[in-house]
Amino acid sequence: MQGFSKRTKTAKLEWLVQQYFHNDAQAAQIFCDMAHRDPALQKIIDGFSENTVSNFLLPYGIAPNFLINGVTYCVPMVIEESSVVAAASAAAKFWQTRGGFHVEIMGTEKIGQLHFNYTGDVGVLKTLLPELTTTILHETEALTANMQKRGGGITGIDLEDFSDREPHYFQLKLRFETCDSMGANFINSVLEETGRILTHFLKQKVGIEPTIIMAILSNYTPNCLAKAWVECPVDSFGTGGAALAEKFRKAIRIAEIDTFRAVTHNKGIFNGIDAVVLATGNDFRATEACGHAHAARTGRYKSLSHCEIKNNMFKFELEIPLAFGTVGGLTTLHPLAKLSLAMLGNPTAKTLMTIVAATGLAQNFAAVRSLVTTGIQKGHMKMHLTNILNHLQASEPEIQAALQHFVDKPVSFSGVRIFLKK
Amino acid sequence: MQGFSKRTKTAKLEWLVQQYFHNDAQAAQIFCDMAHRDPALQKIIDGFSENTVSNFLLPYGIAPNFLINGVTYCVPMVIEESSVVAAASAAAKFWQTRGGFHVEIMGTEKIGQLHFNYTGDVGVLKTLLPELTTTILHETEALTANMQKRGGGITGIDLEDFSDREPHYFQLKLRFETCDSMGANFINSVLEETGRILTHFLKQKVGIEPTIIMAILSNYTPNCLAKAWVECPVDSFGTGGAALAEKFRKAIRIAEIDTFRAVTHNKGIFNGIDAVVLATGNDFRATEACGHAHAARTGRYKSLSHCEIKNNMFKFELEIPLAFGTVGGLTTLHPLAKLSLAMLGNPTAKTLMTIVAATGLAQNFAAVRSLVTTGIQKGHMKMHLTNILNHLQASEPEIQAALQHFVDKPVSFSGVRIFLKK
Numbered sequence: 001m002q003g004f005s006k007r008t009k010t011a012k013l014e015w016l017v018q019q020y021f022h023n024d025a026q027a028a029q030i031f032c033d034m035a036h037r038d039p040a041l042q043k044i045i046d047g048f049s050e051n052t053v054s055n056f057l058l059p060y061g062i063a064p065n066f067l068i069n070g071v072t073y074c075v076p077m078v079i080e081e082s083s084v085v086a087a088a089s090a091a092a093k094f095w096q097t098r099g100g101f102h103v104e105i106m107g108t109e110k111i112g113q114l115h116f117n118y119t120g121d122v123g124v125l126k127t128l129l130p131e132l133t134t135t136i137l138h139e140t141e142a143l144t145a146n147m148q149k150r151g152g153g154i155t156g157i158d159l160e161d162f163s164d165r166e167p168h169y170f171q172l173k174l175r176f177e178t179c180d181s182m183g184a185n186f187i188n189s190v191l192e193e194t195g196r197i198l199t200h201f202l203k204q205k206v207g208i209e210p211t212i213i214m215a216i217l218s219n220y221t222p223n224c225l226a227k228a229w230v231e232c233p234v235d236s237f238g239t240g241g242a243a244l245a246e247k248f249r250k251a252i253r254i255a256e257i258d259t260f261r262a263v264t265h266n267k268g269i270f271n272g273i274d275a276v277v278l279a280t281g282n283d284f285r286a287t288e289a290c291g292h293a294h295a296a297r298t299g300r301y302k303s304l305s306h307c308e309i310k311n312n313m314f315k316f317e318l319e320i321p322l323a324f325g326t327v328g329g330l331t332t333l334h335p336l337a338k339l340s341l342a343m344l345g346n347p348t349a350k351t352l353m354t355i356v357a358a359t360g361l362a363q364n365f366a367a368v369r370s371l372v373t374t375g376i377q378k379g380h381m382k383m384h385l386t387n388i389l390n391h392l393q394a395s396e397p398e399i400q401a402a403l404q405h406f407v408d409k410p411v412s413f414s415g416v417r418i419f420l421k422k
Numbered sequence: 423m424q425g426f427s428k429r430t431k432t433a434k435l436e437w438l439v440q441q442y443f444h445n446d447a448q449a450a451q452i453f454c455d456m457a458h459r460d461p462a463l464q465k466i467i468d469g470f471s472e473n474t475v476s477n478f479l480l481p482y483g484i485a486p487n488f489l490i491n492g493v494t495y496c497v498p499m500v501i502e503e504s505s506v507v508a509a510a511s512a513a514a515k516f517w518q519t520r521g522g523f524h525v526e527i528m529g530t531e532k533i534g535q536l537h538f539n540y541t542g543d544v545g546v547l548k549t550l551l552p553e554l555t556t557t558i559l560h561e562t563e564a565l566t567a568n569m570q571k572r573g574g575g576i577t578g579i580d581l582e583d584f585s586d587r588e589p590h591y592f593q594l595k596l597r598f599e600t601c602d603s604m605g606a607n608f609i610n611s612v613l614e615e616t617g618r619i620l621t622h623f624l625k626q627k628v629g630i631e632p633t634i635i636m637a638i639l640s641n642y643t644p645n646c647l648a649k650a651w652v653e654c655p656v657d658s659f660g661t662g663g664a665a666l667a668e669k670f671r672k673a674i675r676i677a678e679i680d681t682f683r684a685v686t687h688n689k690g691i692f693n694g695i696d697a698v699v700l701a702t703g704n705d706f707r708a709t710e711a712c713g714h715a716h717a718a719r720t721g722r723y724k725s726l727s728h729c730e731i732k733n734n735m736f737k738f739e740l741e742i743p744l745a746f747g748t749v750g751g752l753t754t755l756h757p758l759a760k761l762s763l764a765m766l767g768n769p770t771a772k773t774l775m776t777i778v779a780a781t782g783l784a785q786n787f788a789a790v791r792s793l794v795t796t797g798i799q800k801g802h803m804k805m806h807l808t809n810i811l812n813h814l815q816a817s818e819p820e821i822q823a824a825l826q827h828f829v830d831k832p833v834s835f836s837g838v839r840i841f842l843k844k
Contacts, residue, residue, distance in 0.1 A: 049483050057456075060453075060456070064423045074442055085472040117672075160680075185803065189803075213676070214797070217686065263642035283503060292717075292718070343438070377607070377614050412750075413750060
């Protein structure tokens, strides 16, 4: 298969259906029917990626009643997993009458790395850093001027010496403030320019040209950090509140001491986080990679959230690095990302961090509360049954009969089909 | 806002547009226009989640020419980030003539945990484990019979003692084989039943009832593992192949010794992996959480891939835990997930692990090769520019003029708008 990417969308789909679907017209139709009715808008969506032949549709839901730092939000969530939006909504409602979610932004620093080989004297390199820094700041001004006007730019440059672990390998680690943009393009452009500047600088100063290995932002941003928490007296959980709060605390503690639990626990947090990240046109792979590395920062992978009960006060908190943009990229180009941001009052990047951190905490609260009370299977199996019934286009009386029949039986696709046939 | 979830979809959207969009008819229209033309299919998509008011459309692309363990696949990819599908396709094509991708499945074990408090004697508990195991295997048979017919079921039960870190806290850790299903519902049902069995068992045997804290699968599956690799003589990289291979090796090595690089490096691997996971109706949050915890298993978060050059042979490999289903759940219900699996020849879960691992490795290869050669900004900025031009509905001559104008200038939304106005 040669020159595939250069074919038209129609030709690509034709090839696909011919090669992998025996020219099945029904398969072709399913792919085609996913297209947006407006060709101009479809062209925009196709432009986000390459070799596109269709759209993948994910349900777009909303979780109202989110009281965060005193403001009530309706949070947009894109997720294909059942119970996530319901759980977030339930947690939002619970905390709405208990002071809501509190979020503090601990920092907004982004990181970029210029990786290079240098065979000269390390001491000289270190001595030259202040002059090199001045040179870089000066010579990247054409690229940073606009960001500086908005209050951002390069905020610091460090030299990292890894030559003990890989011969002659060093890094320039640049710190950035990128305001309301995620900053990837800005940071990468500055870094590639910094590579040229460094090469020229070292050639002039020490007569040795470094080899630039690569120049790229880091998605690990431990100082672009949000801390979210909720708190209330244990009595405010209702009858048996103290016991429930203690069981909840224990469940969180378990995720702090056992990696097998921690992974699932944090996965639940990201159920909430990724749903908002997707809905607002941000990058969930970057958010996940950074968050999980943060979870492992002590040398053992553990829970991102923490719970304490002191003097009958229940406090539940989440500390998580989050790097977002609310201008540029998909946030401007994807029509629903744009509406998601409008729904949230066109937030700054900091405010979006706030909202996402609160949603992650809400998700974790609702999931763990379910786990330590009714268990999760009851709700899950009912949702699963409803999905299967929808898929089999069951009538309303059939749906009611199935819901009753399967109330105490395991749900499977084939089991439901057999039941409906009878 | 009370009883929101019980409103109809139309009523939810009306409320949203009234509360957060000043009743803007255009916003309402954008939400509505995202709906699928077939109401029955739309109902299925709405059923995946809750409080749905629209669909979020992601581009569905394909990467042909993937030669994996001797079979040529066309890999479906759902991703909103530019260059990912192009990179996977380029890597697939490169390796197609160099032996393709090799993947070995090292295991398919899933894990479930029953967390409980027990105040009795620990020694007695340990002594009772064999009898408890037999009881659990016997009394869960109604739930496991079908899975056993397919060759799966409970494969082992361990007792984990955490009482030194949290008073009276223990775990039953169950191992499972779930064949071609992801197994979450199966495992959770078995675990909840195991909780009832354990409670009854301990009451009878030692007169002490444990407190069940929670029962749920673990998304950390280090023994559900794929190893993918590619290899070729360095000369086969073409002119300057040895130097390129060495620079590539160094870039991978950097991600093994520096967490700031490792996070971005692994993020790139997940760009490829999540795109296939989404396209096949699997759960990318589970895949991410497990993979990143695996990256931190040595006590330091590092690269999931590894590169070696020995006797002029270049070998590049990826070891990653992947837990998928190819039957049940969304794989059956989402029309495009179903077609994605059909495109891949309706694979077993093991074969899907194989394909996904190869895609992750391909992604990593292409991204790092770009980084150590041309840098990534050139390609990125051109894509970004094209996206903006599509969004502004530029004509073909305008597009050509803009591509020429911005070839050596930074690309921004406002910059392109100003250029088009002129």
